[in-house]
Amino acid sequence: MSNATIPVTVKIMGKEYRIACPEDEKGALLASADRLNRRMREMRDSGKVIGADRVAVMAALNLTHELLTQGTANKTFSEEVERKVRALGDRVENALEADRQMEL
Numbered sequence: 458m459s460n461a462t463i464p465v466t467v468k469i470m471g472k473e474y475r476i477a478c479p480e481d482e483k484g485a486l487l488a489s490a491d492r493l494n495r496r497m498r499e500m501r502d503s504g505k506v507i508g509a510d511r512v513a514v515m516a517a518l519n520l521t522h523e524l525l526t527q528g529t530a531n532k533t534f535s536e537e538v539e540r541k542v543r544a545l546g547d548r549v550e551n552a553l554e555a556d557r558q559m560e561l
Contacts, residue, residue, distance in 0.1 A: 469494045470501070470509060496520060 462477045467490035478486045496516045500506045506515050 467494075470497050470512070493520070 461480050463480050463483065464475050465478045465483055465486055466473050466475050467487065468474075469490060474490075476486065493516060496519065497512050500512045500515055501509075506512050
């Protein structure tokens with residue numbers, strides 16, 4: 458993996474932005490910029506939000522909300538999996554203990 462940063466140009470709402478980015482993260486940066494651009498254009502085209510600054514803020518809020526919601530869902534899922542794994546481990550431990558008791 459390279460730690461070198463390269464200049465990457467992204468285009469959002471018709472404006473170009475040059476961003477320093479680690480080489481190995483260029484694809485993720487381009488995908489992020491594309492997603493943001495699409496979201497901002499959708500908001501602008503809906504006519505509900507006027508002004509580039511407001512469109513940017515609303516898009517950022519919506520994307521952040523999606524990330525937080527997804528993070529909460531992932532945490533809940535992880536906790537449920539962890540609980541089931543613990544329960545399964547307890548069952549295995551109990552079965553092994555019962556097997557040891559039968560051998561005595």
